[in-house]
Amino acid sequence: MTYRTAVPADVLANVRRRWPEAAESWATQAELQLRELCARYRATPREVLPARYGFVVAVDTADGPLVIRSSPDPHGKDQAAVAVALAELGIAPRVHEAFSTEHGTWTVLDQVLPGTPLSQADPAAVDPQALFTPLAAMADQPPPTVGMPSILDWLRDRLEDDHLTDLRPGTTVASASERRAALEVLADLTRDHIPALCHGDTSSGNILAHGPNRWMFIDPRGMTGEHSYDVAVLALRVGTVYRSPDLADVIASLAQADTERLRAWMKIAQAARV
Structure with a gap:
């Protein structure tokens, strides 16, 4: 099956309505950054997961399945900080990496299964x-x-x-x-x-x-x-x-x-x- 790494149309439409000035540049950079992260983690994209305002992709790696998530939310850095704190308490998936760029915030997490x-x-x-x-x-x-x-x-x-x-x-x-x-x-x-x-x-x-x-x-x-x-x-x-x-x-x-x-x-x- 051919995997398409583009931000889903419905997600992009939601982002355009909420953060119109950031939508296009975020979507373009999200697709590029996903490829870089997949190369870093030697990951193969498997599925785009449902989301309203984020680009969320499940990937497979030799060490197990991960979720790579990008959000254009201006408060994305705070969301990532809370995700890390909850993971440290054992009630949220482990965060392998969290960082922000001028276009949004990225988190790389263990995938929760099932x-x-x-x-x-x-x-x-x-x-x-x-x-x-x-x-x-x-x-x-x-x-x-x-x-x-x-x-x-x-x-x-x-x-x-x-x-x-x-x-x-x-x-x-x-x-x-x-x-x-x-x-x-x-x-x-x-x-x-x-x-x-x-x-x-x-x-x-x-x-x-x-x-x-x-x-x-x-x-x-x-x-x-x-x-x-x-x-x-x-x-x-x-x-x-x-x-x-x-x-x-x-x-x-x-x-x-x-x-x-x-x-x-x-x-x-x-x-x-x-």
Whole structure:
């Protein structure tokens, strides 16, 4: 089969809409840099993986499968730093290399196998303990770099946006009253918030099966926050399948999160439609 190393048309279209001034040069350089990295790792490209704003390619090497990823996101360097920190905790794939150029940020990682996203897994086969316990490793970990943007500011912007378009699938913008209540909760949490390591986007598409009963967290947002927020976002997804009044208590115990703080973050995440 002939492998085409071009950035997929849908990815390029998304990048053009979001970063129009950078799209063409990034796409051209991404294709050239991929060839250089494949030569460096003696890698053979196998498959372009699904992505919205990145060029993500699975490759084979003599030492095992890797994923080579390029992103034009201006915050790509922060995202790579979080990916490295999560990998060091054992809850994300090992990062072999991460670097930035004037056109974007590159990461070379172990490929997670079988790599089935949580969104495509059989809910009955998912062990909540295996899913939430790894997040406990993030508790009270410092941010990987100084000066990273905050998830609190990002959430506040979403809650104040009457015309939010980047919504969780199947949802509409929350009512003004729901968003005002969530903003009050966010203000309360901000008073004693200490910026810490945070994945920032624990949606079910960013959690991949690793072996028969483990999960890896990929594609972090590149912001500071607190791990209870990550637990909350994932708890909202799980809550659509496992309906129990005690679910938040069980999840908080597994992830070593404060139950009341977890419930507060769940309220904010729900209103912000993340």
